[in-house]
Amino acid sequence: MTYEAFLDEVTTLLTEMYDMEDEAAIKLVMQAQDAEYFVIHDDKPELRTLEQAKTEAVALYKARQNRVETQQKQQRAQHQRSTGPKTGPKTGPKKR
Template sequence: MTYEEHLDEVTTLITEKYGLDDDSAIRMVMRAQADDFFSGHDDDPSICTLERAHLDARAVFKRYK
């Protein structure tokens, strides 16, 4: 998946796993992106997998809730 698709998947997983509304999940992912949480993903698209999206969703939620 592309970097943008990965961010969308992380956002979707946060809403599904943690019950946040779309706007809250989007803000959380945007904060993580602003903090360069996803900088390696943009440099190496092979990181952008569904498995990694699940890990990232958990990490982003824990860090930015």
């Protein structure tokens, strides 16, 4: 398949496998392309298969999920730093 058809297939698989909106899948594939993720696929036509498209769709989606999770963790950490440590009722030995 052509390079363009391969990218189209990856995009289609993202929408089908992960129920992504077309625009989100297109954006994800375009970002990967801008980052030169697909250069090897352009250089090696034998990598442009349906099986490889599925592999790449899974990899792109997992990478996206990891980025989202990392951003959420960073935001929570930032929020905790800005609000200060949480303190609860003090517990210790009971006085008699």
